[in-house]
Amino acid sequence: MHAPVKPSTTPSAPIRRPVGLKLALRLAWRDLRGGLRGFGVFIACLALGVMAIAAVSSASRGLSEGLGREGRRILGGDAAFSLIHREPTAEEHAFLARHGRVSTIATLRSMANAGEKGAALVELKAVDGSYPSIGDLRTDPAQPAADLLALRDGAYGGIADPVLFGRLDLKPGDTVLIGSARVQLRASLTSEPDKIAAGVGFGPRLILSQDALRASELLQPGSLVRWTARVILPDGANTDAALEALLASATREQPNAGWEVRSRANAAPNFQRNIERFTQFLTLVGLTALLVGGVGVANAVRRFVEAKRLDFATLKAIGATGGRVVAIHLTEVMLVAGFGIAIGLALGAAAPFALGYMLADILPLPFEPTLAPVELAIAALYGLLTALVFAIIPLGRAHDVPVSALFRDQIEPDRRQPRWIYRAIFLAALAGLVGVALVFAYDRRIALIYVGAATGIFLLLRLIAWGLMALARRAGRPRQPALRLALANIYRPGALTPSLVLSLGLGVALLSTLAFIDVSLRRQLTQSLPQKAPSFFFLDIPNAQAAAFDRFLAEQRPGAHVERVPMMRGRIVSVNDVPAEQIKASEQMAWVLEGDRGITYSAAMPEASRLASGEWWPENYRGEPLVSFDARAVEGLGLKLGDKLTVNVLGRNITARIANFRDIEWRSLGINFVMVFSPNTFAGAPHTNLATVTDKGAAPVANDAALMRQLAIAFPAVTAVRVKDALEAVNTIVGQLAGAIRGASGLAITASLLVLAGALAAGQRARLYDAMILKTLGATRRFILSSYILEYAGIGVVSALFGLLAGAAAGWGVVTQVMKIDFVPDPTGAILAATAAVVVTVLFGLIGTLQILSKAPASHLRNL
Structure with a gap:
């Protein structure tokens, strides 16, 4: 008989099990080795949004750095001092020369007269010998x-933009008249180093010498010519400190010069500001693509949870906690998200390197593509937060679902909400996403409006989906079986309604917004403005020739309405003794304080204006100088009646009191x-005149050409700007911007299509189950297809209707509040976009359904 075996008292070594993140990573990675099936839309959506944000921000960084590095070349020196109407005085020139080498240019608009070949508006640049x-x-x-x-031989030389050669049918060696000077066009302009600093012009560039400009007799008292003196610091003293010293001494020693000062650090401030604004817009478009793609992420995660429900049940059955199950699969989802973000x-x-390579010879910008680690990190952060926001709730629902419920989830989905910890993670990630959008925005007000609008649209679409499901539930039982089945599919457990309404509603809203903006812009540029706008603007009309010019227009345009006013240029120096550069203006009115503005004087209120507040001065007023200001300045600049405004005109500072504010109809042109x-205020001051001529009917193009030709002969100093040409120039720029906007918005639309396809794919398993059961019970293919067509069409029509209304509201806001033009309520384009979206929804849905119906029920029923 054997003695009983005593249990060992020696403690056995504990079994070491990996815990926490290490275990989650190992199991998630092991699961991912089976492939990324089902994550295609997930990866594509994240990659698309991250790519858009990364590309836009990286390209903007390249442009900004290029402007910074090339500031001296763009400006033509280390600092530039600009004056309107007059050249720098000998004293001012001597002051600048003490700090470095000085070169000057003069810019103005004029007419190039080619005789019988006609005349054309040109942007003159008169340069000195060092240019x-x-x-x-x-x-x-x-x-x-x-x-x-x-x-040479009595003719000055000229370098002309190729556009001028084509416009007047000229060739190198031909001669044109600029004022009274003969200018021989000896070369075609390929590239000028300081083009960006000059801004956008309405005519082609013509470069000539300053001797030629003086010989042209265009330099009359009050002529609208801008003189710019560029200072190049000595090589040994070309430091930021020396540059700051120059700018400070200019303010201190020449306080009344009235010049506009720029340095190499802000060589093209308006251009830089436009880059920032357009970058913000494109970044918001990329964020829209990312948020729309987030719906695809949520759909993919829900599909992932459905496919993994047996794995969840198995893990829970062998003792895994709900938190461990969620942690493992959240890790897996975030690893996939990381893969999609890495692609983006x-x-x-x-993208910037490809852009720089393809457009190297086209871009007139100092664009040097570069890797931008900070911008790429921000784009990655956007992607990670978006993935977490849209993935945590679908995964969190699996935490407390019992094993039995997981096994029967396909037939009876569990509707309980996730624990508070998952909702807290969701809210924290959402707050992080909003915070990143606000912190890194160029204009936080616009970013905040965007965040609010996006949140509102998401909530509205969710409410619409719930409302549609409730309506379908209460619609009764129609006699037609296909319609009855379609209604049941809309509100049944696991219905596609929320996902389809969200993805389709967002896509249609974006398309409709673009359509309304596009039609409003085109109507404004092609129809509304030309009907009420003048035919011509005439600049630099000498005071001594004003009466003769009026008679000339009466002969050339009998019966036309002619308006002529005195015109000067002036720059606001201070308001209530506060320097203009220290005034915090709104973005909409900041341009008033930047550079010089056109100003005039008048005994009567100008046409297309009405008094908003204050009183107009008497006709024979002789008191202190008074000024009438644009009424928008009340909020934009913080002005009020009685404020003192100091303006520098012709080198003199003139202070006037604000007597009234006017509402101005700028769109009349x-x-x-x-x-x-x-x-x-300006009694005795030298000035020129500005005139417009407005024809009663549309004048033939030949009459316009004859007028410009006769004008160049009779009044060589007068510049004519044909309004149609100016509108065409603006239309070209707007068209290019609209094309860029459509291209960028295409990313968001593509994301919508991906989400739509992903939502439909996510429901294919349930559709497969339904279709096989229906076929087994004797339903025909036609019956099943009819029910699905009705379901998708019903969801599509409701979503498209919301998209149309939301697009109209968004389009109205952009057109009237941002672009400040009339909103055209023409829904044609928007309806076409909505109809196309509904058709695409039905087609996407039927493609998957046809694949299901083409298979025999038996093989599938055995696996359901």
């Missing part, structure tokens, strides 16, 4: 600028000014 001091001037044929511009970052980082002064 270009920095950078390269490229011409065809390539010759030094001094040789091309020299006086790679494409986004490569008639003569109007932000500032209108009382006549006694």
Whole structure:
């Protein structure tokens, strides 16, 4: 008989099991080795949104850095001092020369008269012998600028934009008249180093010497010519400290010069600001694509949870806690998200280099693509937060679902809400996403409006989905079986309604918004404005020739309405003794304080204006100088009646009191000014006149050409701007911007289509179960297809209707509040977009259904 075996008292070594993140990573990675099946839409949505944000921010960084590095070349020096109407005085020139080498240019608009071939508006640039001091001037044929511009055989040289050659049917060697000077066009302009700093012009560039400009007799008292003196600091003293010292001494030693000062650090401030604004817009479009794609992420995660319900049940059955199950599969989802984000970052980082390579010879910008780690990190953060926001709730629902419920989840889905910890993670991730959007926005007000609008649209679409499901539930039982089945599919457990309404509603809303903006812009540019706008603007009409000019227009345009007013240029120096640069203006009115503005004086209120507040001065007023201001300045600049406004005109500071505010109808394109002064303010000051001529009917193009030709002969100093040409120039720019907007918005639309396809794919398993049961019970293919068509069409029509209304509201806001033009309620384009979206929804749904119906029920029923 054996003695009983005593249990060992020696403690056995504990079994070491990996815990926490290490276990979650190991199990998630092991599961992922089976492939990424079902995550295609998930990866594509994240990659698309991250790519858009990364590409836009990286390209913007390249442009901004290019502007910063090339500031000296763009500006033509280390600092530039600009004056309107007059050249720098000998004292001012001597002051600048003490700090470095000085070169000057003069810019103005004029007419190039080619005789019988006609006349054309040109943007003149008169340069000195050192031009270009920095950078390269490229011409065809390539010759030094001094040789091309020299006086030969009684004609000065000129370098012209190729557009001018084509417009007047000229060739190199032909001669045109600029004022009273003969200018021989000796070369075609290929590239000018300081083009960006000059801004956008309405005519082609013509470069000539300053001797030619003086010979043209265009430099009359009050002529609208801008003189810019560029200072190049000595090589040994070309430091930021020396530059700051120059700018400070200019303010201190020349306080009344009235010049506009720019440095190499802000060589093109308006252009830089436009880059920032457009970057913000495109970033918001990319964020829209990411948020729309987030719906695809949620759909994919729900599909993932459905496919993994047996794994969840198995893990719980062998003792895994709900938290461990969620942690493992959240890790798996975030690893997949990381893969999609990595694809988006790679494409986004490569995009600026591809853009720089393809457009190197087209872009007139100092664009140097570069890797932007900070911008790429922000794009990655957007992607990670979006993935977490849309993935945590579907995964969190599996925490407390019992094993038995998981096994029967396909037939009776569990509706309980996730624990508070998952809702807290959701809210924290959502707050992080909003915070990133606000912190890194150029304009936080716009970003905040965007966040509010996006939140509102998501909530509205969710309410619409619930309302549609409730309506379908209460619709009764129609006699037609297909319709009855379609209604049941809309509100049944696991219905596709919320996902389809969200993805389709967002897509249609975006398309409708673009359609309303597009039609409003085109109507404004092509129909509304030309009907009420003047035919011509005439600039630089000498005071001594004003009466003769009026008679000339009466002969050339009998019966037309002619308006003529005095015109000068002035720059706001201070308001109530506060320097203009210290005034915090709204973004909409900041332009009033930047650079010089057109100003006039008048005894009567200008046309297309009405008094908003205050009183207009008497006709024979002789008191202190008064000024009438644009009424928008009340909020934009914080002005009020009685404020003192100091303006620098012709080198003199003039202070006037604000007597009234006017509501101005700028869209009429008639003569109007932000500032209108009382006549006694500029008594005796030299100035020119501005005139418009408005025809009763549409004048033939030949008459316009004849008018410009006769004008160039009779009044060579007067510049004519044909309004249709100006509108075409603006239309071209707007068209390019609209094309860029459509292209960028295409990313969000593509994301909507991906989400739509993903939502339909996510429901295919349930559709397969339904279809097989229906076929087994004797339902025909036609019956099943009819019920699905009715279901998808019903959801599509409701979603499209919301998208139309939301698009109209968003379009109205952008057109009237941002673009400040009339909203055109033409829904044609929006309806076409909505109809196309509904058709696409039905087609996407039927493609999957046809695949299901083409298979025999038996093989599938055995696996259900």
